[in-house]
Amino acid sequence: MARQRRPLSATRLTKFREGLLAERAQLLGTVEDLDAEADVKNWRESGFDDDPADAGSASFERETAQSLSLHARNLLAQIDEALRRMDDGVFGDCIGCGMRIELERLEALPYTTQCMDCRRREETGR
Numbered sequence: 001m002a003r004q005r006r007p008l009s010a011t012r013l014t015k016f017r018e019g020l021l022a023e024r025a026q027l028l029g030t031v032e033d034l035d036a037e038a039d040v041k042n043w044r045e046s047g048f049d050d051d052p053a054d055a056g057s058a059s060f061e062r063e064t065a066q067s068l069s070l071h072a073r074n075l076l077a078q079i080d081e082a083l084r085r086m087d088d089g090v091f092g093d094c095i096g097c098g099m100r101i102e103l104e105r106l107e108a109l110p111y112t113t114q115c116m117d118c119r120r121r122e123e124t125g126r
């Protein structure tokens, strides 16, 4: 695969930034919804006249909401980091080897900080 050291064009950067900001806004809403849901389930579960089957499924749903919320928060942190890297002018550069991350990879995962090679190396334990 051809690697480029040429910086991302301003147009592309703007597109990435817009995408990241849109995803960020959406995630913030998701986190809010999920937290509210986990709260409601929490409250319902503590009710004394609940059917045990209902309580069990409420607890499962609460855990699901909590784990989804955690996942969304994790993603949010990565997006914030990507936006910060954009401000620093290093967005799209691999933190492992310093080379430009493949454009297709960036388009699929704009908040990634590693190129495919480094990612693969990390996954296989170097």
Ligand SMILES: [Zn+2]
Residues within 6 Å of the ligand: 094, 095, 096, 097, 098, 099, 114, 115, 116, 117, 118, 119
């Ligand atoms: Zn790399």
